[in-house]
Amino acid sequence: MSSNSVPEIGPSTPYFAGHFEDVDQKIESDILGMWLFLAQEIMFFGGLFTAYSVYRHAYPDIFQLGADQLNYLMGAGNTMFLLISSLTMAMTVYYTQHGQFRKQLLCFLATMIFGSLFLVVKYFEYKEKWDHGLVPGLNWDPHTVDFAAANLTSPPENLKLYFILYFTMTGLHALHMVIGIGIGIAIFINMLLWKKYGPNRYMAVEMFGFYWHFVDIVWVFLFPLIYLI
């Protein structure tokens, strides 16, 4: 794992496109551009978090009731999968920069696997909600919810609002996961077949990592707000 091991993969000269003057300019442009893109993503999800805050402020008891319908252990398990995949992603970037091909490949594969596990759990969660009739617009018949026991001050039909937010927020997050895994597969093929990324060319992997960590951050907020409180 020493940092001065001989690079075994990637092009031998630093890679950058012709309109840049040097490789530092390319690297810094990529990092800045990615952060701007992520700022854009923050505002995109931010609109939903704003709606969540407003409605939660208005109907705290109905949001509590909604959270009780979810399985927080599934949410916690998913948080764990995402955190593990974030670790392996960070390690992928590390091994790419240090030119360790086998470890790079394994870590990236692990990232994709834990990302997919997240989606599998998500599928079972959505299916359960569907069976309980908790999908607004498509299958809304909350027969499993005990409104009487919850001692509500807001009208029961407001529960729909909670589940709209639940499905939109987790759904858009899951969509980001799917897109991430799609791009990840393309990167993985490049790694496996052509050994494309190495110490002289790692920005694509690092930028993918930024995206992956960002999706993790969204979940870090979604998990307590939707499942726990």
Place this chain on the structure above:
Amino acid sequence: MAVVADRQIIHETEIRPRHYLNVNHSFWSWFFTTDHKRIAMLYLGTITVFFLMGGVFALLFRLELMTPEGDLFQADTYNRFFTLHGVLMIFFFLVPSIPATLGNFLLPIMVGCRDLAFPKVNLASYWIFVFAGMFGVGMLASGGVDTGWTFYAPLSTHYSNTSVFMAAMAAFFAGFASILTGVNFIVTVHKMRAPGLTWFRLPLFVWAQYATGIIMMLGTPVIAITLFLVALERVWGVGIFDPAHGGDPVLFQHMFWFYSHPAVYIMILPGFGVISEVIACFSRNKIFGYHFIAFSSLAIAVLGFFVWGHHMFIAGQSVYTGVVFSLITMLVAVPSAIKVFNWTATFYGGNVTLESPMLYAIGFMGLFTVGGLTGLFLAAMGMDVPLHDTYFVVAHFHYVMVGGMVMAFMAGLHFWWPKMTGRMYPEFIAKFNAVIVFLGFNATFFPQFILGWLGMPRRYHAYPEEWQVLNVMSTAGATILGFGFTLAIAYFIWSLFYGERAGNNPWGAKGLEWTIESPPTTHNFHHIPTVTEDPYNYTGREEVNVQQ
């Protein structure tokens, strides 16, 4: 003989230098180019089409308003026409106009680099825009939309039976095109500047584009998610803004205006940048208060995010929040006024000549000032109550957007057209046209201030008889305005083929873009320049080299 012919061909290519326009003529080389200049030209063509479509709808409903009775169109048709005018003009013309065309073309040249930081992202931005345009055309083909460009819930989510979904998707994707442009601009300004080009040597056009980029990147995603929710509601009827189970339509307005108010600064800020360049050039004077103009652009960009509530004074917003929004809205007048005063001061001691770009720029200053000052009327909470949703608002908005932004766009297009195409348009006709557009504009929109003051509400196709004179004036003005824009498009297209070849610097202007060929080569510069002097280093003796 054949040998001689070959030599002649070689000779021909030697005297006709290669530039970005003639370097390659294939379909692929244009529509999948990563050259920022070609993408700018593609954008220019596309937004001109949308501008004409939006203009036709405007003329149609102005025609209806000639008579007090609703006799030419049904109320429904009228609703669709003004909505289509709004949606097309705002999302497909005003927002991308200067950034995606002039900005795309000039920003890399002005900062002295070969292309934007992410050329492929720039191409993606164009194609996302075209994809959005397809939804726009789909919206037209499926019968239009009648909610007004603001898509207010619950009209858009529950009661309208027109193609709101298509319109929302069109605006959704057009938004992503502008986000990508914004990201590209910001990174380019930060990282791609030529050696010696410090922040305070940047042309003010670049500062304005940078400020615009900030708003595009931070504001646009919010409207994307808002319209996404509206579309979701239309498709599956989930009902997030539906009061029937506790949803709040006012929340829609908050989320909508969080973008859509800063969006008017997306539309006007690039115009400020253009005007700064044009005024300095044709006054042949160092621009007055460079730092103030530069920072006022950033101030407008930031303050613009704190004022959205002034659209909601009568929508049931908290009065205390309204007071804060009202106060901050008035603060925006400060940086705007700083700009206008500095431009005026630039004239002083300058050697002012009135070429066509300058005529448009001076028109801009007058009209924008009127538009800005009437904005203060609307920012005052008490004043806004009677004026809300009247023609006063329509006139104010159009004084800033058409009188400001479109005039600035025309100024910029006339100013840089020789650089972009290498050809001059007929300067005399262009000057004549600038006057026509100015007169037509005022004839259209000044009567609307009076109409609004008298209480004529917007978005109605019929009105009491005593308002007919002013409405006829407005329609007549719209016709003149329409003629003016058509004439401009006609002579621009004419100049592409028959215009005189422009030199590298027909206006005697300063700036990196005037040091290279007209039109530029694909890589802009043969060598990356090193900048050693401040911008706008005019001596007052620069000559205009254009035939009148």
Place this chain on the structure above:
Amino acid sequence: MSVAHHVPAKNYVINFFVLMILMIATVVAARFDFGGANLPIALAIAITKTACIVLFFMNVRYGSPLVRVFAAGGFFWLCIMLAFTLSDYLLFTNVMGSPTTVAIP
């Protein structure tokens, strides 16, 4: 070359375990009823986790000042939107003048 090269891999592993502990903490904290404090606790933990991810996994800790400003900017702008929108709902008074905490009728 990027400064990330000088970051030892051990840092990532430590960061991961900190994140896992925080995750367990947020689950445990939510099982108890602290009255009104549950939400602030959950948010504080979420913000700490975000800071860990941004600073160490995404290397902002070792990034240039410009990168730090850009990273903070997005979160700051979100706060603007939340603050001003919520100010409307928190300060809302109905027409009769009696202050209410519930904004939506």
